[in-house]
Amino acid sequence: MTKIAAISDLMKVHNVTDELFFQHQRSLLHYDFKKALGYLKAYEAILLSHMADEEDVLLPVYSERAEYPEAGAAKLYYDDHAKMRAHIGLFQKSTAEIESAPDIDRTLLQLLDREAFYLRLCSHHDRREAEYLYPILDGLLTDDEKRELLDRMTLRGNTAQKCESYENQSD
Numbered sequence: 001m002t003k004i005a006a007i008s009d010l011m012k013v014h015n016v017t018d019e020l021f022f023q024h025q026r027s028l029l030h031y032d033f034k035k036a037l038g039y040l041k042a043y044e045a046i047l048l049s050h051m052a053d054e055e056d057v058l059l060p061v062y063s064e065r066a067e068y069p070e071a072g073a074a075k076l077y078y079d080d081h082a083k084m085r086a087h088i089g090l091f092q093k094s095t096a097e098i099e100s101a102p103d104i105d106r107t108l109l110q111l112l113d114r115e116a117f118y119l120r121l122c123s124h125h126d127r128r129e130a131e132y133l134y135p136i137l138d139g140l141l142t143d144d145e146k147r148e149l150l151d152r153m154t155l156r157g158n159t160a161q162k163c164e165s166y167e168n169q170s171d
Helices: 007-029 033-065 074-100 104-140 143-151 160-170
Strands: none
Touching: 007 033, 007 074, 007 104, 007 143, 033 074, 033 104, 033 143, 074 104, 104 143
């Protein structure tokens, strides 16, 4: 029996990105800035791929065919993605330069504070996906349409193996 495709399985990708960001922050706390940057780059790679999948595959269908409340408007996802991309660029720059800062502790605390704000943005974005984007598409699309969309995506819900290979970038 073939398993029915579910768009909401894409939430599993968030488990991978959450773990990579946690490992990045853990490395920061241990003053292992090279490893922290490696985890951040791994996080960025998976996050950007996931966002591209949403922007290129899911959001056009959602915008065109779905009925959604204002809180689930497609524009909000695009806006969140732009903000997330900008934050990641700043975090990479800060992480790469932290060792040369005149006051490493102060710089580290400022970075972690900015990252805490970013994580709140991500949490709000993830909740919107879980409450609107994914379940609305799951209810709207036929099983064949879901499979066709998912087959066009780079990342699916089972990215644990990819996480391990990305973690090696930090070594």
